[in-house]
Amino acid sequence: MNINDGGRRRFEDNEHTLRIYPGTISEGTIYCPIPARKNSTAAEVIESLINKLHLDKTKCYVLAEVKEFGGEEWILNPTDCPVQRMMLWPRMALENRLSGEDYRFLLREKNLDGSIHYGSLQSWLRVTEERRRMMERGFLPQPQQKDFDDLCSLPDLNEKTLLENLRNRFKHEKIYTYVGSILIVINPFKFLPIYNPKYVKMYDNHQLGKLEPHIYAVADVAYHAMLQRKKNQCIVISGESGSGKTQSTNFLIHHLTALSQKGFASGVEQIILGAGPVLEAFGNAKTAHNNNSSRFGKFIQVNYQETGTVLGAYVEKYLLEKSRLVYQEHNERNYHVFYYLLAGASEDERSAFHLKQPEEYHYLNQITKKPLRQSWDDYCYDSEPDCFMVEGEDLRHDFERLQLAMEMVGFLPKTRRQIFSLLSAILHLGNICYKKKTYRDDSIDICNPEVLPIVSELLEVKEEMLFEALVTRKTVTVGEKLILPYKLAEAVTVRNSMAKSLYSALFDWIVFRINHALLNSKDLEHNTKTLSIGVLDIFGFEDYENNSFEQFCINFANERLQHYFNQHIFKLEQEEYRTEGISWHNIDYIDNTCCINLISKKPTGLLHLLDEESNFPQATNQTLLDKFKHQHEDNSYIEFPAVMEPAFIIKHYAGKVKYGVKDFREKNTDHMRPDIVALLRSSKNAFISGMIGIDPVAVFRWAILRAFFRAMVAFREAGKRNIHRKTGK
Ligand SMILES: Nc1ncnc2c1ncn2[C@@H]1O[C@H](COP(=O)(O)OP(=O)(O)OP(=O)(O)O)[C@@H](O)[C@H]1O
Ligand SMILES: [Mg+2]
Incomplete structure (x- = not known):
């Protein structure tokens, strides 16, 4: 046998990667890499795609080859071999990804009537259609301008023309x-x-306004402004809940990292891209306004070398909504990660973590049925069965995606198991319920003691200690240790407080670990000059049927952001014109300084009054409201409902919002209880005991120091080995 023949056969049998662009068939996927051999057929490739993208198997799909951007599509027969087609493409298309964009495979669905065939007429129609759509989106020259891509160029600018x-x-x-x-x-x-x-x-290195407006253009301008002016940049995103801030942040981060990949890619990009899905799984939830609502604020700072290469990044988190963990309003859900875990865990994981179905957990099954009034004397209940599933969601796939993202940010399988075990402990903890021991006194007991061993096993704490912490309060007075039983309502609060403390500590720990992975050691060297672009994505403005302390904090944050916009866009701009002597009519804009002062100005701002009342043992909802009324009766930014209702109304920049004061004081002082801290610190599991009360800065310094010492030891060892080799001793 000829050796060369064998060589060629081996070469011919090589595995290739086909990039298939599914377009709208699988939203969110730009392309899907499919391994294939020279003789793999289009039918086999489609089969792999269906499995990988979890596509609807009842539908019929075809592969289309495109050899010119936006050009004709050549439909492949099921027996055609895509790799053989690809081998005919010019080398440029195979080697250079960007210019190779014109050559690609698309996944297309076949209609019931069998359309999508070879046939030049249909193909031409498709080309024309695609051109028309591209033209309309502004990516091809337009015959005539019907609209304005910059509102500043509207000939007659008023609210109506602007909206039109x-x-x-x-x-x-x-x-x-x-x-x-x-x-x-x-x-x-x-x-x-x-x-x-x-x-x-x-959009790479283009002048703003030269092309159709795009989010990539904003990222690009920030990037090049940073490089040219050697100044850090910041992109601020604002909008109400569900308006697309987080999605826009993801596009921005994608572009900001893609731009730097022209140079040396450090792998930090992978971590940055993985960080998004991890943070969203643990910090986002379905709300009435948005199926993927951020329940925390984040500031992502991408650090660059002066050459423009990504060095590292940093994530700052603001205010996670803890109350969601133990209670959700109608048609809302707990944090995504619980549903992902319960749907996607393997059999082995299910038994190791004692997992149940979502409807069996108190923290997940409180979806209150909302009464619907059909007529005055006929009430019926909303028949919506549950909201464990969101339309179009594939929880198993989301769990896989989360695991992959966790891997990308450096969470090893052991760490992932510890995290999932902790999540299960939180869910079981929520199932603990209490009853009064006797009718005579207030002492309480746990109704379902069988849950205790599960929680104690998962948290690795002693069962007796767990029981004690859940039913009794320990206080130390002068030289004396008092153990007092909790009342029923207090015990429920303690249980919930423990669950919230655990979850928020876990979230902080995740952010901290992501930062650890993101921060490149070069960032720490003082002599390396770094530049940065920050992207701020907070929770959007909210106005629900029932608004509480969380909405008050979220809307206050948005109010501050609006103030920042006002400062920059109106005030500073107008001042600049004035100093330059440009004639300018002052523009009226809604200045929200008064609203911010009402909420936060010392010493009588609502937040300060709330702090005072939270520290006052005799305070009630009514005393809090009275205080608000007494101080701000004449302030036009606050109103009190005409009917007696424990609520107040704030006139925000985005509209009036009514807040119920119930639980304001409790939520304002929701600190980790010392008993619970002591219990969790006693955990034999270093992950849990270390997570509680971590001082991220101290831990981080320690990690750096440890890495430094390890490197020193390795260096010395290598030095010794080298001397040893040279001298032969
Ligand atoms: N540019 C976009 N293209 C396609 N879909 C989008 C885009 N922007 C937003 N969406 C859709 O809208 C949904 C809500 O967007 P997003 O979660 O970004 O809102 P948000 O402003 O961050 O809300 P919140 O303040 O509640 O966090 C997304 O899950 C996505 O389905
Ligand atoms: Mg968001």
Whole structure:
């Protein structure tokens, strides 16, 4: 046998990676890499795609080959071999990803009537259709301008023309519009194919306004401004809940890391991209306004070398909504990660973590049925069965995706198991319920003691200690240790407080670990000059049927952000014109300083009054409201409902919101209880005991120091070995 023949056969049998672009068939996937051999058929490739992307198996799919951007699609027969087709593409297309964009495989669905065939007429129609859509989105020259991509260039600018212009553009899938250097985004609630690498390339180093408005353009301007001016940049995103802030942040981060990949890619990009899904799984939840609502605020800072290469990054987290863990309003859910875990865990994990079904956990099954009134004397209940599932969601797939993202940010399998075990402990803890021991006194007992061993096993704490912490309070007075039983309502609060403490400590720990992985050691060297771009994505403005302390804090944060916008856009700009002597009519804008002062100005701002009342043992909801009324009776930014209701109304920049004061004081002083801290610190599991009360800065310094010493020891060892080799001793 000829050796060369064998060599060729081996070569021919090599595995290739086909990039298949599923487009709208699998939203959120730009392309899916499928391994295939020279003789793999289109049918086999489609089969792999269906499994990988969890596509609907009842539908019929075909592969289409495209050899020119936006050009004709050549439908492959099931027996055709895509790798053989790909081998015919020019070398440029195979080697250089970006210019290779014109050559690709698309996944297409076949209609029931069998359309999508070879046949030049249909193909031409498709080409024309695609061109029309691209033209409408502004990516090809337009015959005539019907709308304005910058609101500043509207000939007659008023609210009506402005809204009409935005509506017109939106109708043509143009979701982005400039107002000078600000970008307005209208959430399309469907995936538009305008984020693939072609667009990254298109917006690279271009002048703002030269191309159709795009989120990539904003990232690009920030990046090049940072490099040219050697100044750090910041992108601030604002909008109400569900308007698309987090999605926009993800696109920005994607572009900011993609831009730097031209140089040396350090792998930090992988961690940055993995951090998003991890933070979203643990910090986002379904709300009435948004199926993926951020319940925490984040500031992501991407650090660059002066050359523009990504060095590292840093995530700062603000205010996680802890109350959601133990209670959710109608049609809302707990944090995503619980549902992912319960749907996606393997049999082995299910038994190791004692997992049950979501409806068996108190923290997940409180979906209150909402009464619907059909007529005055006929009440019925909303028949919505549950909201464990969100339309179009694949929880098993989400769990896999989460595991992958956790791996990307450096969570080893052991750490992942510890995290999931802790999540299970929290869920079981929530199932503990109490009863009065006797009718005569207030002492209490646990109704379902069988849950205790499970929680104690998962948390690795002694069962007796756990029991003690859940039913009694220990106080130390002068030289004396008192053990007092909790009352029924107090015990429930303690149980919930423990669950919330555990979850928020876990969330802080995750952020801390992500930062550890993101921070490149070069960031720490003082002589390396770094530049950065920060992206701020907070929880959006909220106004629900029932608004509580959480909405008050969230809306206050948004009020501050609005103030920042006002400062920059109106005040500073106008002052600049004035100093430059440019004639300028002062623009009226809603200045929200008074609202911010009402909430936070010392010493009588609502937050300070709340602090005072929280520390006052005799305080009640009514005394708190009275205090608010007494201090701010004449303030036009606060109102009190006409009917007696324990609530107050704030006139925010985005509208009036009514807040119920119930639980304001408790939520304001929701600290970790010393008894619980002591219990969790006693855990034999170093992960849990270490997580409680961590001082992230101290732990981080310690990690750096440890890494430094390890490197020193390794260096010395290597030195010794070298001397040993040289001298032969
Ligand atoms: N550019 C976009 N293209 C396609 N879909 C989008 C886009 N922006 C937002 N969406 C859709 O809208 C949903 C809500 O967006 P997102 O979670 O970003 O809102 P948000 O402003 O961060 O809300 P919150 O303040 O509640 O966190 C997303 O899950 C996504 O389905
Ligand atoms: Mg968000």
